[in-house]
Amino acid sequence: MDAQEAQAEAERIKKRMALRVKKKFTKSKLDKYKPEILQLKAVGSSLEVIRLWLAEKHIQANRSTISRWLKSHEV
Numbered sequence: 001m002d003a004q005e006a007q008a009e010a011e012r013i014k015k016r017m018a019l020r021v022k023k024k025f026t027k028s029k030l031d032k033y034k035p036e037i038l039q040l041k042a043v044g045s046s047l048e049v050i051r052l053w054l055a056e057k058h059i060q061a062n063r064s065t066i067s068r069w070l071k072s073h074e075v
Contacts, residue, residue, distance in 0.1 A: 029059055030069045041070060 001009070030037060033054065040050050047063040054061055061069075 028069060030054070030061060030066065033057065033059070034073060037066070037070070038073065041074070 036053075037050055040053060045053075047066050050066055051061060051063055054066075
Protein backbone atom coordinates (compact mmCIF):
# COMPACT_ATOMS: atom_id res chain seq x y z
CA MET A 1 0.00 0.00 0.00
CA ASP A 2 1.52 3.31 -1.01
CA ALA A 3 0.96 6.67 0.71
CA GLN A 4 -1.90 7.66 -1.58
CA GLU A 5 -3.78 4.40 -0.93
CA ALA A 6 -3.17 4.75 2.81
CA GLN A 7 -4.54 8.29 2.74
CA ALA A 8 -7.63 7.17 0.80
CA GLU A 9 -8.18 4.28 3.21
CA ALA A 10 -7.86 6.60 6.23
CA GLU A 11 -10.41 9.00 4.70
CA ARG A 12 -12.80 6.13 3.98
CA ILE A 13 -12.60 4.97 7.59
CA LYS A 14 -13.07 8.52 8.93
CA LYS A 15 -16.23 8.92 6.84
CA ARG A 16 -17.52 5.59 8.09
CA MET A 17 -16.88 6.61 11.69
CA ALA A 18 -18.73 9.90 11.15
CA LEU A 19 -21.82 7.97 10.08
CA ARG A 20 -22.02 6.09 13.34
CA VAL A 21 -25.01 7.00 15.40
CA LYS A 22 -23.99 8.04 18.87
CA LYS A 23 -25.85 6.52 21.78
CA LYS A 24 -28.59 8.78 23.02
CA PHE A 25 -28.80 8.93 26.77
CA THR A 26 -32.17 8.45 28.35
CA LYS A 27 -33.33 9.82 31.64
CA SER A 28 -32.23 7.97 34.71
CA LYS A 29 -34.75 5.85 36.55
CA LEU A 30 -33.71 7.85 39.62
CA ASP A 31 -34.87 11.15 38.07
CA LYS A 32 -38.47 10.27 38.87
CA TYR A 33 -37.58 10.33 42.59
CA LYS A 34 -35.21 13.31 42.51
CA PRO A 35 -36.89 15.43 45.24
CA GLU A 36 -37.21 12.49 47.60
CA ILE A 37 -33.64 11.26 47.06
CA LEU A 38 -32.20 14.74 47.56
CA GLN A 39 -34.29 15.20 50.70
CA LEU A 40 -33.15 11.86 52.11
CA LYS A 41 -29.53 12.82 51.45
CA ALA A 42 -30.07 16.27 52.97
CA VAL A 43 -31.22 14.76 56.27
CA GLY A 44 -28.11 12.58 56.39
CA SER A 45 -29.32 9.26 55.02
CA SER A 46 -26.63 6.91 53.80
CA LEU A 47 -26.51 5.51 50.29
CA GLU A 48 -27.66 2.16 51.66
CA VAL A 49 -30.75 3.75 53.23
CA ILE A 50 -31.55 5.46 49.93
CA ARG A 51 -31.00 2.19 48.07
CA LEU A 52 -33.40 0.37 50.42
CA TRP A 53 -35.97 3.16 50.06
CA LEU A 54 -35.76 2.83 46.29
CA ALA A 55 -36.09 -0.95 46.59
CA GLU A 56 -39.39 -0.42 48.39
CA LYS A 57 -40.47 1.53 45.31
CA HIS A 58 -39.37 -1.44 43.14
CA ILE A 59 -36.36 0.47 41.79
CA GLN A 60 -33.12 -1.51 41.81
CA ALA A 61 -29.97 0.63 41.92
CA ASN A 62 -26.49 0.04 43.29
CA ARG A 63 -24.98 2.39 45.82
CA SER A 64 -22.36 3.42 43.25
CA THR A 65 -25.12 4.37 40.80
CA ILE A 66 -26.86 6.44 43.46
CA SER A 67 -23.56 8.07 44.39
CA ARG A 68 -22.83 9.06 40.78
CA TRP A 69 -26.39 10.30 40.33
CA LEU A 70 -26.13 12.43 43.49
CA LYS A 71 -22.82 13.94 42.37
CA SER A 72 -24.44 15.13 39.16
CA HIS A 73 -27.66 16.37 40.80
CA GLU A 74 -26.63 17.90 44.11
CA VAL A 75 -26.46 21.66 44.38
